[in-house]
Amino acid sequence: MGAEPMRSDLGLYDYLPWPGRPRITWPGGKKLAVWIAPNIEFYEYDPPNNPTRTPWGRPNPDVLQYSHRDYGNRAGWQRMMAAMDQAGFRGSVSLNVALCDHHPEIIRACADRGWEFFSHGIYNTRYVYNMTVDQEREIIRDAFDTVRKHTGQELAGWLSPALSNNLWTMDILAEAGIRYTCDMFHDDQPMPVKVKSGKLISMPYSLEMNDVIVYNSQKVTPRHYGEIIRRQFDQLYRESDESGMVMCIPLHPYLVGQPHRIDAFAEAIDYIAGHDGVWQATGREIAEAYHASGAYDAMTAAAAKHAQGDR
Amino acid sequence: MSLPENYLDYPARRYGMDHDRYDWSDMFARKPITWPDGARIALSVVTHVQHFPLDMPAKPFKAPGALSMPYPDFRYFTHRVYGNRIGVFRILRLLAEKGLQTSFAVNGCIATRYPALLKAVVEGGHEVVAHGLDMGKVHHSGLSPEDENAIIAETLRLLRGATGQPVEGWLSPGRAQGFNTPELLARNGIRWNLDWANDDLPYPMRTSEGRLLAMPLAYETDDRVVANEYFQSEPEWVQQVKDRFDVLYRESADYGGRVMSLPLHSWVSGMPYRVEYLREVLDYILGHDGVWTAPVGQIAAAAEGQV
Numbered sequence: 235m236g237a238e239p240m241r242s243d244l245g246l247y248d249y250l251p252w253p254g255r256p257r258i259t260w261p262g263g264k265k266l267a268v269w270i271a272p273n274i275e276f277y278e279y280d281p282p283n284n285p286t287r288t289p290w291g292r293p294n295p296d297v298l299q300y301s302h303r304d305y306g307n308r309a310g311w312q313r314m315m316a317a318m319d320q321a322g323f324r325g326s327v328s329l330n331v332a333l334c335d336h337h338p339e340i341i342r343a344c345a346d347r348g349w350e351f352f353s354h355g356i357y358n359t360r361y362v363y364n365m366t367v368d369q370e371r372e373i374i375r376d377a378f379d380t381v382r383k384h385t386g387q388e389l390a391g392w393l394s395p396a397l398s399n400n401l402w403t404m405d406i407l408a409e410a411g412i413r414y415t416c417d418m419f420h421d422d423q424p425m426p427v428k429v430k431s432g433k434l435i436s437m438p439y440s441l442e443m444n445d446v447i448v449y450n451s452q453k454v455t456p457r458h459y460g461e462i463i464r465r466q467f468d469q470l471y472r473e474s475d476e477s478g479m480v481m482c483i484p485l486h487p488y489l490v491g492q493p494h495r496i497d498a499f500a501e502a503i504d505y506i507a508g509h510d511g512v513w514q515a516t517g518r519e520i521a522e523a524y525h526a527s528g529a530y531d532a533m534t535a536a537a538a539k540h541a542q543g544d545r
Numbered sequence: 546m547s548l549p550e551n552y553l554d555y556p557a558r559r560y561g562m563d564h565d566r567y568d569w570s571d572m573f574a575r576k577p578i579t580w581p582d583g584a585r586i587a588l589s590v591v592t593h594v595q596h597f598p599l600d601m602p603a604k605p606f607k608a609p610g611a612l613s614m615p616y617p618d619f620r621y622f623t624h625r626v627y628g629n630r631i632g633v634f635r636i637l638r639l640l641a642e643k644g645l646q647t648s649f650a651v652n653g654c655i656a657t658r659y660p661a662l663l664k665a666v667v668e669g670g671h672e673v674v675a676h677g678l679d680m681g682k683v684h685h686s687g688l689s690p691e692d693e694n695a696i697i698a699e700t701l702r703l704l705r706g707a708t709g710q711p712v713e714g715w716l717s718p719g720r721a722q723g724f725n726t727p728e729l730l731a732r733n734g735i736r737w738n739l740d741w742a743n744d745d746l747p748y749p750m751r752t753s754e755g756r757l758l759a760m761p762l763a764y765e766t767d768d769r770v771v772a773n774e775y776f777q778s779e780p781e782w783v784q785q786v787k788d789r790f791d792v793l794y795r796e797s798a799d800y801g802g803r804v805m806s807l808p809l810h811s812w813v814s815g816m817p818y819r820v821e822y823l824r825e826v827l828d829y830i831l832g833h834d835g836v837w838t839a840p841v842g843q844i845a846a847a848a849e850g851q852v
Contacts, residue, residue: 278557279557279562279564284548292685292721293605293685293686293687293723294686294724295723297722298720298742298764301743304562304741304743305742308569308570308571308572312571312573313792335558336559336562337561338560339571356558357555365548365552366547372553453774453777455775455781455784456788457784492765493745493790493792493793493796494788494789494792496792498788
């Protein structure tokens with residue numbers, strides 16, 4: 235695989251403006267699908283370097299950052315899980331699949347609750363940058379095998395490790411049978427992705443509801459995070475009167491599971507769960523409903539029509 | 546450039562951690578820890594006393610709080626020194642008013658630069674924790690074991706000599722360690738360290754020189770992190786510290802004793818406009834039954850035999 239020239243657009247989906255789209259209906263007449271995606275991750279103590287991105291800000295071992303993430307797997311996940319249990323949410327786990335080997339106890343606790351597992355790569359310290367297509371196919375195979383072995387589930391979703399991608403990533407995910415990707419942030423509704431084979435959809439997975447972005451990038455206070463979750467929800471809930479939308483809350487137990495943060499979060503998801511029109515779903519269930527209701531075909535047709543200039 | 550095939554090898558993919566320093570353990574599944582007199586919370590106040598050299602190196606990384614203007618950076622150099630001239634004494638006065646004996650993490654060079662400061666800390670009944678030689682001497686895997694050992698030994702020689710205390714606790718500048726740091730610390734008589742941010746309880750670490758305890762130090766509610774990395778206000782810091790305490794206090798009813806750590810910096814919380822917010826935090830926490838405040842070494846000693 236030689237070096238390809240850079241492109242000015244991904245070319246992975248057609249533009250389809252929000253007004254006038256085919257109407258989406260969710261199971262049971264619910265208005266808004268809300269799914270929570272805990273990133274259960276393993277960051278390596280001494281990972282190899284990738285020429286495009288170094289795993290840690292400091293030389294290995296970066297014990298402060300390593301141990302900060304490890305907090306999630308020792309303490310934070312229990313608080314996060316208790317808050318979700320309380321509000322009746324099952325998680326869709328964005329899983330670094332090596333965690334099945336490191337911490338099977340955590341995997342078991344999630345599986346026992348009927349949570350879904352989707353792949354977030356092998357480790358969060360291993361990026362797909364500079365991989366060949368075959369190497370990237372190999373980590374997809376590894377993810378399918380590992381999740382099947384430890385949970386009995388067939389992978390349906392994918393979020394690239396540490397949001398690292400190649401231009402061909404979507405094609406080889408679809409080729410392997412992945413049903414939805416979380417790597418793109420262009421919509422509040424699931425949308426078809428143009429791939430060489432299969433039927434891949436882009437699942438709404440909000441960066442701005444993601445606790446890493448909120449806490450580490452935006453420097454938001456824990457109580458204000460609770461506030462923006464409610465506001466995001468209130469707006470989408472109102473808009474879903476017209477057509478079903480999706481709200482995603484991506485989490486990291488090392489952040490939201492800290493003692494100074496968990497209560498504000500727990501109260502926010504309790505608030506969401508208190509609304510009748512909410513469908514507390516998993517990513518897999520949303521993807522299945524999207525296909526079963528005919529939304530995939532309708533959106534594909536609408537996008538094709540729009541692209542042909544029939545606007 | 547493509548990645549070599551061995552990028553897909555994972556030699557440490559196995560049960561538990563991907564290193565041998567400590568075992569994985571679920572904090573909520575452990576045997577409950579008990580504190581003296583049945584206390585629910587061990588409050589661990591750790592005030593950082595730091596020296597940032599004017600010529601501090603940028604490689605391989607600067608410790609947080611480092612000077613950031615072009616050399617000679619009088620601006621940040623003197624601002625940090627403010628903490629050692631005024632700020633630390635403001636915190637010491639408040640702790641004395643509250644009758645608290647706590648820990649001070651002190652750069653070794655403070656012993657010779659500001660002996661009066663160290664004397665005030667010791668006379669206040671506080672424990673001195675070794676905080677490296679100075680904030681320009683960060684520990685990392687690029688240091689030879691000999692060079693790193695020399696820094697540790699010199700730090701401890703200075704602090705033990707000046708305080709008369711055994712100095713058995715360690716906090717690395719910037720909480721940065723190399724692969725050898727735990728061994729070198731244990732070899733030099735350190736029994737516990739505050740560098741690892743993965744737990745709300747003490748836990749044992751292995752070194753080839755013997756056992757070391759990891760003691761909790763709250764990274765995200767550290768006064769410097771909230772003020773200088775998150776740019777959040779003092780009332781927002783107070784709220785987060787209170788919320789943190791409330792959750793740990795609640796958990797202690799079902800899961801046993803917890804450690805509530807309160808990391809402070811002489812040049813952050815020692816500011817005139819901030820110190821009364823610290824009083825608000827202390828008043829709130831000390832207003833609860835079952836709070837035991839002690840230097841980290843005493844909390845470590847109470848945990849030994851239980852973890």
